[in-house]
Amino acid sequence: xxxxxxxxxxxxxxxxxxxxxxxxxxxxxxxxxxxxxxxxxxxxxxxxxxxxxxxxxxxxxxxxxxxxxxxxxxxxxxxxxxxxxxxxxxxxxxxxxxxxxxxxxxxxxxxxxxxxxxxxxxxxxxxxxxxxxxxxxxxxxxxxxxxxxxxxxxxxxxxxxxxxxxxxxxxxxxxxxxxxxxxxxxxxxxxxxxxxxxxxxxxxxxxxxxxxxxxxx
Amino acid sequence: xxxxxxxxxxxxxxxxxxxxxxxxxxxxxxxxxxxxxxxxxxxxxxxxxxxxxxxxxxxxxxxxxxxxxxxxxxxxxxxxxxxxxxxxxxxxxxxxxxxxxxxxxxxxxxxxxxxxxxxxxxxxxxxxxxxxxxxxxxxxxxxxxxxxxxxxxxxxxxxxxxxxxxxxxxxxxxxxxxxxxxxxxxxxxxxxxxxxxxxxxxxxxxxxxxxxxxxxx
Amino acid sequence: xxxxxxxxxxxxxxxxxxxxxxxxxxxxxxxxxxxxxxxxxxxxxxxxxxxxxxxxxxxxxxxxxxxxxxxxxxxxxxxxxxxxxxxxxxxxxxxxxxxxxxxxxxxxxxxxxxxxxxxxxxxxxxxxxxxxxxxxxxxxxxxxxxxxxxxxxxxxxxxxxxxxxxxxxxxxxxxxxxxxxxxxxxxxxxxxxxxxxxxxxxxxxxxxxxxxxxxxx
Numbered sequence: 225x226x227x228x229x230x231x232x233x234x235x236x237x238x239x240x241x242x243x244x245x246x247x248x249x250x251x252x253x254x255x256x257x258x259x260x261x262x263x264x265x266x267x268x269x270x271x272x273x274x275x276x277x278x279x280x281x282x283x284x285x286x287x288x289x290x291x292x293x294x295x296x297x298x299x300x301x302x303x304x305x306x307x308x309x310x311x312x313x314x315x316x317x318x319x320x321x322x323x324x325x326x327x328x329x330x331x332x333x334x335x336x337x338x339x340x341x342x343x344x345x346x347x348x349x350x351x352x353x354x355x356x357x358x359x360x361x362x363x364x365x366x367x368x369x370x371x372x373x374x375x376x377x378x379x380x381x382x383x384x385x386x387x388x389x390x391x392x393x394x395x396x397x398x399x400x401x402x403x404x405x406x407x408x409x410x411x412x413x414x415x416x417x418x419x420x421x422x423x424x425x426x427x428x429x430x431x432x433x434x435x436x437x438x439x440x441x
Numbered sequence: 442x443x444x445x446x447x448x449x450x451x452x453x454x455x456x457x458x459x460x461x462x463x464x465x466x467x468x469x470x471x472x473x474x475x476x477x478x479x480x481x482x483x484x485x486x487x488x489x490x491x492x493x494x495x496x497x498x499x500x501x502x503x504x505x506x507x508x509x510x511x512x513x514x515x516x517x518x519x520x521x522x523x524x525x526x527x528x529x530x531x532x533x534x535x536x537x538x539x540x541x542x543x544x545x546x547x548x549x550x551x552x553x554x555x556x557x558x559x560x561x562x563x564x565x566x567x568x569x570x571x572x573x574x575x576x577x578x579x580x581x582x583x584x585x586x587x588x589x590x591x592x593x594x595x596x597x598x599x600x601x602x603x604x605x606x607x608x609x610x611x612x613x614x615x616x617x618x619x620x621x622x623x624x625x626x627x628x629x630x631x632x633x634x635x636x637x638x639x640x641x642x643x644x645x646x647x648x649x650x651x652x653x654x655x656x657x658x
Numbered sequence: 659x660x661x662x663x664x665x666x667x668x669x670x671x672x673x674x675x676x677x678x679x680x681x682x683x684x685x686x687x688x689x690x691x692x693x694x695x696x697x698x699x700x701x702x703x704x705x706x707x708x709x710x711x712x713x714x715x716x717x718x719x720x721x722x723x724x725x726x727x728x729x730x731x732x733x734x735x736x737x738x739x740x741x742x743x744x745x746x747x748x749x750x751x752x753x754x755x756x757x758x759x760x761x762x763x764x765x766x767x768x769x770x771x772x773x774x775x776x777x778x779x780x781x782x783x784x785x786x787x788x789x790x791x792x793x794x795x796x797x798x799x800x801x802x803x804x805x806x807x808x809x810x811x812x813x814x815x816x817x818x819x820x821x822x823x824x825x826x827x828x829x830x831x832x833x834x835x836x837x838x839x840x841x842x843x844x845x846x847x848x849x850x851x852x853x854x855x856x857x858x859x860x861x862x863x864x865x866x867x868x869x870x871x872x873x874x875x
Contacts, residue, residue, distance in 0.1 A: 257813070263864045265820060266813030269792075280719070286499070287506040289721040294786050314868045353513050358486075366588060371800060373809045378485030379474070386482060392558045426454045434531045504723040568727050575703075576704070583805060592807045596691070596700030603699060647697045653747045 234406035238334055241413065243302055245331020249275035250306035251324060253368050258314050260372050270368055271307040277364030282339055288347045309374065325424050333416035335361035336388040337409055340395060352395050357392040358385055363441050383423030386430060391416030451623035455551055460519055460631065462548020466492035467523035468541060470585050475531050478590050487585055488524040489517065494581030499556055499573050503563045542641050550633035552578035553605040554626055557612060567613050574609040575602055600640030603647060608633030675847065677736055679765020683709035684740035685758060687802050690747050694806050700742055704802055705741040706734065711798030714789050716773055717796035720780045759858050769795035769848035770822040771843055774829060784830050791826040792819055816856030820864060825850030 253274035257267040276293045283291045293299040339360025343353035361380050362385060369376040378384045395412040422428065470491035474484040493510045500508045507592065510516040556577025560570035579595050579602060586593040595601045612629040683694045685810025687708035691701040717725045727733040775808050778789035796819060804812040814817045829846040856862065 259807060262813045262869060263815055269813060284501055284718055285508060291719060297783060297785060300785060348515060351514060351517060354738050356816050369585050370804050371810060375477060376588060379479045381480055383450060433481060433528050435529050489827060501718055502725060566731060568731055587804050592694060594806060596696045598697055650698060650745050652746050
């Protein structure tokens with residue numbers, strides 16, 4: 225396994241998973257934008273908000289400049305091409321709904337691990353780092369929903385933030401025992417992806433913590 | 442009074458009032474989020490947006506890093522606990538509506554004075570400092586309403602921005618006469634809180650400045 | 659012409675066009691805000707969001723501090739006065755709808771050229787600079803619509819982003835041939851304004867790139 229990792233470098237792996245997540249965000253955003261009658265550039269712009277909005281918010285909050293997508297133009301190019309193709313083949317998109325959830329879960333895992341490690345590299349407190357993991361993975365989708373006049377689904381009933389927090393906590397736990405980076409990262413990626421996919425498959429939701437009124441008898 | 446102030450340091454007093462405001466924001470946000478069927482983490486996230494969103498926007502605009510809540514983790518902890526308790530005892534929240542307006546007015550006063558003094562310490566122009574006082578106190582609530590798909594009430598008909606501007610102007614007026622800090626701050630705090638509570642009690646609204654059409658006769 | 663330019667300095671010209679755009683934004687925002695029953699300060703705040711929100715986002719993304727409107731208080735003053743007058747004469751605003759589209763197109767052109775040149779002066783990649791031109795000219799309007807709970811019209815069906823991209827591309831093309839600044843800027847300004855006004859006049863929309871389903875026969 226360690227021999228394998230010499231070939232599959234973990235940072236390259238995370239970069240590729242990140243791009244998978246970016247494509248998933250662009251497709252999800254374009255699909256929603258098409259339903260809202262957005263035009264060609266409107267769809268692309270909302271795709272960018274969804275795919276890089278969370279990371280941008282993280283970078284601005286951490287005062288990390290230039291922003292990640294200004295240093296690496298692949299982000300904007302990948303988003304534009306993904307949105308373009310999605311607009312062209314829009315009437316076939318309905319069929320890939322399950323595939324989209326799969327790729328979206330990959331994005332959730334990659335975005336979370338990137339947000340966490342970026343924040344830790346800026347010497348943020350672990351609690352802040354977990355928050356940055358969550359923001360990196362969900363803020364773009366929330367901004368997309370705000371622009372499209374929808375109430376953000378990720379805040380309502382999906383195991384989404386929870387998966388990100390769970391994997392981030394695992395990462396920090398392993399860091400406590402000085403586990404080397406690629407193992408921490410792989411464990412976090414797999415656990416976030418796994419929890420999210422299980423939640424999709426078995427329709428898991430967070431239970432309400434509201435205490436019930438005593439019944440009136 | 443001056444002897445008393447040696448014990449009750451004004452910066453400690455403002456910090457405590459700030460935390461009262463943070464709790465009020467967290468409760469207001471959680472209550473709205475529960476009505477919108479947000480889940481556990483959704484409620485906490487919206488509470489954070491409401492309680493620290495305005496100050497975050499101010500810090501980002503002034504290029505003030507690290508952000509205030511990254512330096513002092515009490516903000517995130519207080520918000521999380523307040524939202525947690527609010528979710529547990531949600532069915533009893535209706536009864537505290539008047540108390541909430543009281544604590545919210547304390548928050549408006551504290552957030553405004555903090556926004557004003559932070560901006561002045563960054564050598565912002567007084568006009569910019571007043572704007573930062575307003576942004577610190579209302580931007581979080583506006584962001585909350587945007588996420589929850591509501592039109593922000595504070596922009597519609599409450600004496601809210603006006604109270605913040607009034608107190609900030611008083612502060613700047615006293616600063617003109619070289620009045621010492623804690624007096625300026627106390628006057629601003631009391632005047633903002635007072636104007637806001639009077640507006641709540643007597644249902645004050647700003648008059649429209651729209652000139653009427655001449656009647657057609 | 660060159661002799662004329664010694665008197666009409668291009669940077670002064672762009673500044674004046676910028677202010678025309680700021681006034682157009684303030685009037686458009688105040689008109690929408692009045693329809694949404696915003697009060698006096700609510701209208702002014704939404705006007706500020708519309709007029710300087712895009713430039714603020716650009717400056718924050720480029721880490722350009724102090725923000726442009728903190729250095730030049732004319733922005734806030736012009737917005738406040740424009741919103742004030744618009745509120746007073748609100749019942750007459752309906753008659754200036756066509757004039758507003760004219761001034762708004764001037765603003766689109768000025769905001770785009772400013773966004774483009776600011777980004778290039780920060781040594782941004784040309785692709786990023788075009789994106790900053792677009793953001794500077796449309797982000798404020800999108801934020802206004804988000805606050806007012808409307809789906810942003812500029813993302814739906816107007817030739818708006820396209821005009822900004824077209825003029826920015828012309829600017830960059832001319833820059834490739836080392837054309838001097840004021841010619842590049844004038845060409846970009848006129849082309850953006852021209853495309854936008856033609857789109858308004860002839861009701862142009864972007865065609866959809868969606869491939870049609872093969873008909874079922």
